[in-house]
Amino acid sequence: MQLSRTEIHLDGRWARPDGTEKIPVENPFTEEIIAEIPACTATDVDRAVTAARAAFDGWADTDPLDRAAALDRLYAALASRASTLAETISLELGTPQKFATRVQVGLPLTVLKSYVDLARQPDAAETIGNSLVLREPVGVVGAITPWNYPLHQVIAKLAPALAAGCTVVLKPSELTPLVAYQLFDAIDEARLPPGVVNLVTGTGPVVGEALAGHPDVDMVSFTGSTAVGRRISHLAADRIARVALELGGKSANIILDDADLPTAVRAGIANCFINSGQTCTAWTRMLVHRSRYAEALELAAQFAAGYQLGGPFEPATRLGPLVSATQRDRVRAHIERGLADGGRLVTGGLDAPVPERGHFVAPTIVADVDPDSALAQEEIFGPVLSVIAFDDLDQAVAIANNSRYGLAGAVFAGDDERALAVARRIRTGSVEINGGSFNPLAPFGGYKQSGIGRELGGHGLAEFTQLKAIQHRTVQQEAGQREAVQR
Incomplete structure (x- = not known):
């Protein structure tokens, strides 16, 4: 199993990063360095966002059933790698193998499958009076994910964003980045169009800041600490970009x-x-x-x-x-x-x-x-x-x-x-x-400083859309115009 990686994923292919610096990845049980990944720069982020922007119109216009089929292919590619994914997460995070298999890999597979189903049944247009109300994809999404659930937190953003018609630039945590590389191997196997999903690795102060502040990123979806979420909010607010924040808790x-x-x-x-x-x-x-x-x-x-x-x-x-x-x-x-x-x-x-x-x-x-x-x-x-x-x-x-x-x-x-x-x-x-179980289809998110927005299920899908109202001419309007002409 290959752990060290020298490249990032841009515009549908593996590509060399701008710089040569590396980030070591540690096994927290053995305390040994088990891999290295690229320490990307703001230039790499710009390349990734450019690819996502170029791919957006085509992906947004893709029939929802075709997007669902692509997500289903990704599900199959990930499911076939389930044991390798669990092993990798255990190596880079230290999670016991049983939990890694059942939750760290099993849960994101369940979530991904739920978005295959949701993409197959897009919301019908709503009529309010003389207005046709549509949901459209928000645009290019910058997804910044944490180390504690390194596959689930990615899928919880990636799957609804893709189902909605958005394109994505992903920055995984530099502490547990290895499973993200295996995800992109699966993305290649699933034949997602070039530029629809892109991978940049590196630190928060460099790559995270560049992604959250990029002028061509329409939405930033972040999971992590409240302090970093506050910083991302400021960066996005400077250009009036949307944010979805899943932050800390003290339950x-x-x-x-x-x-x-x-x-x-x-x-x-x-x-x-x-x-x-x-x-x-x-x-x-x-x-x-x-x-x-x-x-x-x-x-x-x-x-x-x-x-x-x-x-x-x-x-x-x-x-x-x-x-x-x-x-x-x-x-x-x-x-x-x-x-x-x-x-x-x-x-x-x-x-x-x-x-x-x-x-x-x-x-x-x-x-x-x-x-x-x-x-x-x-x-x-x-x-x-x-x-x-x-x-x-x-x-x-x-x-x-x-x-x-x-x-x-x-x-x-x-x-x-x-x-x-x-x-x-x-x-x-x-x-x-009284012990009610976690529901991966129900909305997930917090009040107060625990975040903004919701993930999972239909509510999570809605986060990656924006509303458009198209006003039709009414019978009364047409009658009024005819009366004006007659006068």
């Missing part, structure tokens, strides 16, 4: 006094530690009614003990390394500060045993966390759970909403109706009640 899992406590705590632990805690929707705050608080802490420690640390290809591994030494050190600093701020360590922490190699942080639970403290307010992006007690429902809702983020959350209660009533009061883009 709360509210466990009411009548909830099935073992189920609620087990689900909360699993959600918090998924992908080694490197998930924007992770329920990193567990809010428990005080009458069941002590029991919940015992259960949480018990369940956390089952998360064995190890290499991604070891069958017993449930928690892989963090993506980099920088990320590991950042998470450790959050734990240290959280304990200094008065949190009580339940399990894990800085002194817990971890493998000798790899960027590991032990699964950590901190109790008695102040809702206003950094541990309860900052997105940590590691396997760290804050547990907070509440006395009544209003207090629980207030704590849950006490965040600048509003991406996801959960409620566990004795019945769905009570859980639903609480879910309606939480200011987030999605809420799971």
Whole structure:
């Protein structure tokens, strides 16, 4: 399996980048450099955008059924590479192989297939009075994606953009870029027209800035940190370009006094530690009614003990390394500060045993966390759970909403109706009640500083379109004109 790449993908072919600098790609478990990729320049971004702009009119005018057929060919090409894709993600991210297969690859395949179906059934034109209302593709899209779900986050942008008739320039994260190269091998096999999708690799300060600020990019779709999202918003605003931002989260899992406590705590632990805690929707705050608080802490420690640390290809591994030494050190600093701020360590922490190699942080639970403290307010992006007690429902809702983020959350209660009533009061883009499963067809996105816009399903497709109203002459207008002529 080829990992290192020397080229980028422009106008339907592999091409040499403008410069010669390389970016090393590390295996976070072995801490070894496993590949190198090009460090592109603003010149490369301009070449990619020029190709996307030249391809736009033809792709936008392509029959939706033909676009659906192209996406279906891409689905087949990716599905045939599923095991290689999962292996690559495990190598560059450290994700356990089972999770890489089921979620890191399985989920984007499901999402891609959903857009094949949506492209086959385009929205009919709407008539409002004497107006024909159409949806048209927004144009050239700059897609900037993160490292934590390196295939899913790409497909969540690429598939709806292509289905809508847009062309795309993709900049994947330089930490996990290898699976994007395999995606473009599949794009070649699927015979997408030249220039419809283009790949540039490099750093955010160079390539990301050039793409977000390019005058011929009509829309920037970004997933990542709120700080970078803010910068992209400013760059796009200077030329009045559209943005779609999927940013950070600090989601709360509210466990009411009548909830099935073992189920609620087990689900909360699993959600918090998924992908080694490197998930924007992770329920990193567990809010428990005080009458069941002590029991919940015992259960949480018990369940956390089952998360064995190890290499991604070891069958017993449930928690892989963090993506980099920088990320590991950042998470450790959050734990240290959280304990200094008065949190009580339940399990894990800085002194817990971890493998000798790899960027590991032990699964950590901190109790008695102040809702206003950094541990309860900052997105940590590691396997760290804050547990907070509440006395009544209003207090629980207030704590849950006490965040600048509003991406996801959960409620566990004795019945769905009570859980639903609480879910309606939480200011987030999605809420799971009593273990409801993630729906890849439902709109996904956040309130407040968790972002702008929605991904997935029909709502995600609409983000890549703009509305046009065409006014027809009415019978009354024609009668009025005839009367004027007669006069």
